[in-house]
Amino acid sequence: METELPRTEDEWRVRLSPAEYRVLRQAGTEAPWSGEYVATRTEGTYRCRACDAELFSSDTKFDSHCGWPSFDDALPGAVTVLEDRTMGMVRTEIRCARCNSHLGHVFEGEGFTPKNVRHCVNSISIRLAPSEEQ
């Protein structure tokens, strides 16, 4: 059962913790190596912490040594991308396709995996639903 989405930022503030709100709704970034899923190997599906939509499979998670959970693919249609020109560089931001909350950035051409893509995601933007609970 998918829950109804908040319609205003005030409603998001009520639903999310201040730290979650800062990343998900204000495109903040958690400190590297601080997130709970950096080194997680548990099998399952990572869902959006804001709206519970399924975003990433643990099958695509890999160890990038960058300090954030990294995935070389997203579930089909789960994320949207847009150009981010903040911080003095051009990056590609990824957001949840369902609720438009900020997840992280996507980088290409680094050669980590055969797909050559790294979805660099804040742990606080996602929540792991382990396979055995599904």
Ligand SMILES: [Zn+2]
């Ligand atoms: Zn979402």
